[in-house]
Amino acid sequence: MSGLxxxxxxxxxLPGGHLQTLWPALMxxxxxxxxxxxxxxxxxxxxxxxxxxxxxxxxxxxVVLLHGLEGSLESHYLPGLMRExxxxxxxxxxxxxxGCSGEPNRTHRCYTGGDAxxxxxxxxxxxxxxxxxxxxAVGFSLGGNLLLKWLGETGPDNPLAAAAAVSPxxxxxxxxxxxxxxxxxxxxxxxxxxxxxxLERKYAGRPEASPVPLxxxxxxxxxxxxxxxxxxxxxGYAGVDDxxxxxxxxxxxxxxxxxxxxxxxxxxxFTTPDAVPETGELSPSVQLELHARGGHVGFVTGGMPGxxxxxIEERVPRFLSGALSSNFHVxxxxxxxxxxxxxxx
Numbered sequence: 299m300s301g302l303x304x305x306x307x308x309x310x311x312l313p314g315g316h317l318q319t320l321w322p323a324l325m326x327x328x329x330x331x332x333x334x335x336x337x338x339x340x341x342x343x344x345x346x347x348x349x350x351x352x353x354x355x356x357x358x359x360x361v362v363l364l365h366g367l368e369g370s371l372e373s374h375y376l377p378g379l380m381r382e383x384x385x386x387x388x389x390x391x392x393x394x395x396x397g398c399s400g401e402p403n404r405t406h407r408c409y410t411g412g413d414a415x416x417x418x419x420x421x422x423x424x425x426x427x428x429x430x431x432x433x434x435a436v437g438f439s440l441g442g443n444l445l446l447k448w449l450g451e452t453g454p455d456n457p458l459a460a461a462a463a464v465s466p467x468x469x470x471x472x473x474x475x476x477x478x479x480x481x482x483x484x485x486x487x488x489x490x491x492x493x494x495x496x497l498e499r500k501y502a503g504r505p506e507a508s509p510v511p512l513x514x515x516x517x518x519x520x521x522x523x524x525x526x527x528x529x530x531x532x533x534g535y536a537g538v539d540d541x542x543x544x545x546x547x548x549x550x551x552x553x554x555x556x557x558x559x560x561x562x563x564x565x566x567x568f569t570t571p572d573a574v575p576e577t578g579e580l581s582p583s584v585q586l587e588l589h590a591r592g593g594h595v596g597f598v599t600g601g602m603p604g605x606x607x608x609x610i611e612e613r614v615p616r617f618l619s620g621a622l623s624s625n626f627h628v629x630x631x632x633x634x635x636x637x638x639x640x641x642x643x
Contacts, residue, residue, distance in 0.1 A: 304612065306587075306589060306592075306597065306599065306609045306613070307599055308589070308590075308591035308592060308597070308598070308599065309321075309598045309599055309600050309601075309606060310601075311602065311603060312593075312596075312598055313591075314565060314591075314593075315563065315565030315566055315567045315591070315592070315593040315594065315596075316481055316567050316593065317593070318563070318565070318591060318592055318593025318594075318596035318597070318598055319485075319566075319567055319568075319593035319594040319595070319596045320593075321596065321598055321606070322374045322375070322595075322596055322598060322608065323374050325603075326374050326606075326608075328374060328377040328378045329377055329378065329381060330377060331349075331351060331371060331376070331377040331380045331381065332351070332352040332353055333349035333350060333351060333352050333371065333392070334349070334350045334351075334352045335347060335348070335349055335350075336348040336349075336350060338419075338420060338423055340416070340419060341419075342405060342407070343404055343405060344396060344403050344404045344405045344407065345403065345404070346393060346394065346396070346416055346419075346420050347394045347399035347400075347401070348391050348392065348393055348394070348420070349371055349391065349392040349394070349399075350389070350390075350391045351380050351381075351383075351384050351389065351390050351391070353384070354380075354383075354384035354388075354389050354390065355384060355387050355388070355389060357389075357431075358387045358388055358389050358431075359387075359388050359389065359431060359432040359433065359434060359459070359618075359622050360388075360389045360390075360391060360424055360428070360431055360432070360433050360434070361383050361388045361389065361390045361391070361433075361434045361435065361436060361618060362391055362393050362417075362420070362421065362424070362433070362434070362435040362436070363376060363379070363380070363390055363391065363392045363393065363435070363436050363437075363438075364393060364395075364417065364435065364436065364437040364438065364441030364442070364444060364445055365392065365394070365395070365398065365438055365441050366438045366439030366440050366441050366442075366595065367439060367440045367489055367493075368398060368489060368492045368493060368496065369395075369398065369438065369439075369441070370394070370398055370399070370400070371392055373438075374595075375438055375464070375595050375608075375610060376392060378608060378611045379436070379610060379611050379614065379615070380392070382611045382612075382614075382615045383614075383615050383618070385615075386615045386616075386618070386619045387619075388434075388615070388618060388619070388622075391424075393416075393417070393420050395408075395409035395416070395441070396408055396409050396416065397409070397496055397500060398496075402496070402499055402500035403500070406508075406509045406532060407532070407533065408529075408532065408533075410444075410529055410533050410541070410545055411440045411443045411444055411447075411467075411470055411545045411546075412443070412444060412447050412470075412541070412544060412545025412546070412547075413444075413533060413545070414444055414445075414447065414448035414451070417435075417444065417445070417448055418448065418452075421433060421435075421457055421458070422457070425457050432459040432460075432622050433457055433458055433459060434458055434459055434460040434461060434462075434618050434621070434622060435458055435461050435462075436461070436462045436463070436464070436614055436618075437461075437462075437463045437464070437466070438463075438464045438465065438595055439464070439465050439466065439467070439568065439594065439595055440466075440467070442463030442464055442465060442466035442547075442560075443463075443466045443467050443468070443470070443545070443546065443547045444547075445461060445463055445466075446461075446463050446466055446547035446550060446551060446554070446558070446560070447545065447546070447547040447550050449461055449550070449553075449554040449555075449556050449558060450547065450549075450550025450551060450552070450553040450554050450581075451550060451553070453553050453554070453555050454555045456555070456556050458556045459556070459557075459621065459622055460556060460557050460558070460617075460618050460621035460622055461556050461557070461558045461559070462558065462559040462560070462561070462614045462617055462618060463558070463559070463560045463561070464560075464561045464562075464595055464597075464610055464614070465561065465562060465563070465566055465568065465592075465594050465595045466547060466560065466562070467546070467568060467569045467573065468546065468547060468548045468562075468569065468573040468574060468575060469542070469546045469548050469569070469573040470541070470542040470545055470546045471539070471542040471543075471546070472569050472570045472572065472573035473521075473568055473569045473573070474520070474521045474522045474525070474542065475522075475570070476567070476568060476569050476570050477520070477521055477568065478520050478521075478522070480567075481567065482567045482568065485567070485568065485594075486520065486521055489521075490518065490519075490520075490521065490524060493524065494515055494516055494518075497512065497515055497528075498512065509531075509532050510527060510528050510531065510532065514527050514528075515527060515528050522538055525538045525541055525542070526538035529541060548573070548575050548579065551575055551579055551580050551581060551584055552579055552580065552581050553581060554581040554583050554584050555581065555583050556583060557583055557585075557621045558581075558583055558584045558585065559585050559587065559613070559614070559617045559621075560584060560585070560586045560587065561587050561589075561592075561597065561609075561610065561613060561614070562574060562586065562587070562588055562589070562592075563588075563589045563590070563591055563592030563593055563594075563596070563597070564588065564589070564590050564591075565590065565591050565592065565593060566592070566593060566594045567593065567594055568594045574586075574588065585617075587613070592609075595610070597609035597610050
């Protein structure tokens with residue numbers, strides 16, 4: 299815990315990962331973020347939409363935000379974080395995955411947990427525009443997995459100066475299995491309905507244009523089935539197991555050279571504790587802050603419901619500000635893990 303000015307303390311009145319996950323999603327009313335929309339045209343004929351914080355600082359480092367599965371600016375974890383980043387003198391910009399900005403994308407290609415081409419192209423365009431401006435990124439859930447995999451794939455050639463990932467699944471196969479059991483099936487059902495609904499809107503009036511018959515997509519009753527029938531074949535994988543193996547970020551963590559923070563909780567209902575990497579799998583540039591409690595993109599603090607706080611909005615801006623300052627130093631590898639004694643592994 300050395301080096302942290304303030305310790306994370308999970309809200310006592312939200313016991314268990316499900317309550318930590320659901321409280322901010324259902325009960326929080328974060329302030330609306332005023333944004334300015336920008337569209338980047340891509341070489342394949344598709345586009346990426348960006349939402350810039352409209353009343354943020356005019357200059358300073360740019361922080362690209364990557365939402366989770368079927369997320370958007372309405373996701374509970376984004377408006378507050380954008381505000382806090384702006385107050386730290388950083389310029390946050392939400393980079394939408396294809397088809398998630400309110401308008402269906404143009405090509406059959408959607409997005410996956412491991413294909414970082416869009417992130418790389420968007421980052422390159424931002425760097426071309428402001429070559430001397432530091433660039434950082436924060437990814438949530440599936441967006442965190444994507445970010446970490448890209449950081450490891452590119453190693454010292456990555457253009458980012460700092461990065462953070464919140465509640466990444468680490469292993470997509472473990473996440474898919476966890477979401478098929480217990481109360482976690484509720485999240486799976488909600489997200490599957492959202493995914494199928496997005497495809498139905500995309501191919502409305504022309505279902506024959508879908509690369510996979512929509513009847514087969516609708517019949518998928520689990521993430522594993524959906525990824526096998528749609529995600530894997532449409533995006534060039536041999537099958538669901540090939541996709542899960544190649545797209546999971548865990549095996550790439552040792553090759554990351556960018557100063558990177560990972561926030562994760564062992565009671566995350568979207569994955570299993572054995573998906574979390576061991577200390578020896580981490581690069582010296584990676585600081586994994588592993589907590590016993592926090593749920594999935596939750597990390598709610600506070601002594602009572604009316605005084606709740608959100609650790610993500612404290613920790614991530616502080617880490618990025620430190621990493622982007624001239625006096626930043628990578629934490630000792632021995633400090634990468636803490637709070638593991640609170641939960642047996």
